[in-house]
Amino acid sequence: MDFAIVLQVLDGALRLMTPLLFACLAGLYSERAGIFDIGLEGKMLMAGFAAAAVAAVTGNVWLGLVAGIGASVALALLHGLASITFRGNQLISGVAVNFLAAGLTVLLGQRLFQLGGRTPSLGGEARFGPVTLPFAETLRDVPVLGPIYAELISGHTVLVYLALACVPLTWWVLFRTRFGLRLRAVGENPASVDTAGVSVTRLRYQAVIICGILCGLAGAYLSTALAAGFVRDMTAGRGYIALAALIFAKWRPAHALFATFLFGLMEAIANRFPNIDIGPITVPSMFMNALPYILTVIILAGFVGRAIPPRAGGEPYVKER
């Protein structure tokens, strides 16, 4: 395997990890605040559709991005309404959000474009283009580091860099700000936050909205940067893989970067080499596709370190009267 192929695979991994990273961080905010969210998939899907649809109609990808975030936040608020205000079952609400998005995107897509749930393919200003970092071309000829800089680090869309920047940002918000401290506290022991005179409801809604924004970015990236347009069910389980990455990362931002890169790498390898020959046996591509899920189950089983979720996760908070 030569250097160029390694670079190609790593480059693919970086592209494929971006939606996972956004969604994983989205789940991180929500679950750290005590709101389980298995609706990441649905929010991404809805955002992907809204972003591609608006970008296709207006020809402006930034308007598409705004629409994608808006659609995702709307679903996030629905989840918040069910799980915070009406103290419903957060898991059931998440399932509902996923189906709602799966159905609505096709219904609206068919109504708007009559392409069987697809949006027209995007090009030019309606799609995020690659950003060439400074000196990428001049440094290309430097041995080893040159191609790494020019091929791997430069030439991605702006959203890829934004996703990477979100990791330290999330760490800083969660562990170095007052808001972050309260957010983590509300996921561990909401009663103590309430006693301190801080509104649990307000904090949890804030977390859910941040989750919506990040899922919106993930979905918009899928349909307007990674692909050129929306196709039905295009998230293809990425929301669940992000959820898996979140558990893998034990609800920590830096670990999330590592976990999503690992899962992105698996997908990139599976794309590049459908069947891998290791001497006598051939590893089928299906195994590579299932590997993130298998790894998550192993992690959950506690065989490789223990993943302990935020303590108050999944439980609605009932204020004492």
Add this chain to the structure above:
Amino acid sequence: METMPKWADLILTPLISLLLAFAISGLVILAIGENPWEALKVMVTGALGSSYGWGFTLYYTTNFIFTGLAVAVAYHAGLFNIGGEGQASLGGLGVALVCLSLPWPGWWLALPAAMIGAALFGALWALIPAVLQARRGSHIVITTIMFNFIAAALLNYLLVNVLRPVGSMDPSTPRFPAETHLPSISDIMAGFGVSWGQHTPANVTLIVALIACLLVWMLIWHTRLGYEIRAFGKSEPAALYAGISPTRIIITAMMISGALAGLMAINNVMGEAERLLMNSVEGAGFIGIAVALMGRNHPAGVLLAALLFGFLYQGGGELALWTSIPRELITVIQALVILFTGALDNMVRMPLERLFLARRRRGAR
């Protein structure tokens, strides 16, 4: 103190939730520029207007009874089994292996054997998440979701690389031998001299499903195990104090749940396709969630809810055929039913409770 009479809790709240879900579905149809009333007429005519429509409706109903019961049994133990989809597809594998491995003399022997295969494979697929929940505390919702994906990958592999007959391009098993063909409802009706539902996939599995409803009802409310399952689901510490082993209940309840989901395969794999296809479950495992929620986890409720979703599913297919409304409308309705009867239950319940409380106060005065 009970704030609401029992009938209001069991019938009124789900009914209002359902009406809300349908009202919003109607608005969605309006929003995509179609007439909800016309759409409803197409659905009713297509699904219930002829014995042909009924044949399909009852076929789908059979699927949803099994997956709905699967979710309901786990729910009584306080476990949310989202893995019905994976368990049902593994059930399909069990059915295929049974049907293809031995020369069966007739369906009457192949059916019980296939049922055992389906239930066993479904139960085993639920066993791993159950053991992980019971022994290692891993969240069953996440593990069952992961197992759905692993099941899809596994079947994909088996159908493409192992079970596919030589020379066939189709990722599926060979056709099952003719001796394993299950009698359809129309065959049974023809035996009585009645022409009903010709060329429809509804088959004898429907009767198995109805028996399953009865057995689940007996299990949950009339056996010691059922009592333990319910006690555990209501309060784990109380059950533990009463000497009920959480490990045993989690594993037993999940295996029964998985077996029920797996049994669906005798309807769609053995009864309809007569070979194992890729993605044979087609989302029925997930519809089971909506069915169980709407049916309040009671077998009678599950039966009614499964019939409703059978109607919606067949009606949705007719809509896609005769109008420009895609069949994904059913996914939206399914989502709204889950949302209103499941997650937003309190939104309907709280005002109703207030209403009944006010009435009672007035009555007491």
